Amino acid sequence: MTSLARELEQTPAQADAIDVDLAVNGDTQAFERLYRRHTPRVNSLARWLLSRDDVDDVLQDVFIRVWEKLDTFRGQAAFGTWLHRLATNVILRQRERYRKDEKRGSGSLLEVADMSASPVSPGLSIDIEAAVDRLPERARQVFVLHDLEGYKHEEIAQVLTISVGTSRSQLHHARMAMRSFFAA
Amino acid sequence: MNDKWTAQLSAYLDGELTADKRTDLERHVESCDECRTALQQLRGVVTWAADFEGREPANDVWPQIAAVIGDTPSGVVKLDARRRSPKHFALSIPQSLAAAIALAVVGAGGWSLARLTAPESQMAAVIDISAPDAGATVMATIAVAQKYGPAISDLERVLLQENGTLDSTTVRVLRQQLAIIDRALTEAQEALARDPASHFLADHYTGMMKKKLNVLRQAARNVEVSS
Known part of the structure; x- marks a missing residue:
């Protein structure tokens, strides 16, 4: 069976599991596939929880944390669930920082959509x-x-x-x- | 349909009603078209949310992430480097140069090449940072420089070309403001070099870059109006 055929037969969860194994062993291309698969939802999550359109910095932060913590993922839940929990924590911490900035009047309100x-x-x-x-x-x-x-x-x-x-x-x-x- | 029942519809869908209340509500819904419609619609909302796949971001941030995690042409990062990543943030020489060049375009507020690389050394340039998220903070700052640097350079060039268009008082005030901002940027960079994990400093640096861009934009608009 070709790798394409194998890929077509995989569910997203199966593809995640394979790519997580590869990425834990340092395969950045596998990690990029995880990023591509999950970025849209994390992007929407960040936009809605932070009330702003410009969430590039947060997206970077989320996926760098995911990379750093990937070897702590034990597969007890779906990878997507684990990632979204981690992403939500990062986003909520960023939300706190934005709130403090807004209290200090340092400009982030200007970017609120x-x-x-x-x-x-x-x-x-x-x-x-x-x-x-x-x-x-x-x-x-x-x-x-x-x-x-x-x-x-x-x-x-x-x-x-x-x-x-x-x-x-x-x-x-x-x-x-x-x-x-x-x-x- | 009244508030007594509608207020319970969400809790019903989430399985949070007691058995008695659940039975009462089901009995009511059978006889109330409006509540039945509302319940079906609410079920639609919940299903949509569960299946929602998200929206692609406006910008692809993979290049910035790849730079931080040490993506290589082979796509494989050495295991020891990956495991070190929470405490040690390593940049290869090409990556360091790319980052430094990106920062250098910021102009007066830019980082010096020496700060990120050790050109006299032929060994791999490694920034050892003890804080867990130092790498993310530094790369986020580099991304800010990449984002705002070109626009700032363009505006500075335009203002230089149109220097004679603005009156001398405006030019003096503009220079003073830019000097203050550049000083703040330099201080933020120096502070970040000492404390690379500081989100406060990274946010401060970002704020200053935005401020510089806004001041230059305002000045450019004045040039347009005057000319």
């Missing part, structure tokens, strides 16, 4: 993404952490320093705000 732009029309996936953009910041963060990343309300309450009840109600508001995009 304008999420309140023109209204979106239902029907396309990109419109649903725009709808997530337009959610109030807190509701968006709770929605992303809970529904995209699988965090529990107790964990969200801890990382966002809000109550569990607030996390639940923000999630409900976020979902209700987005439901018009989905036909019954």
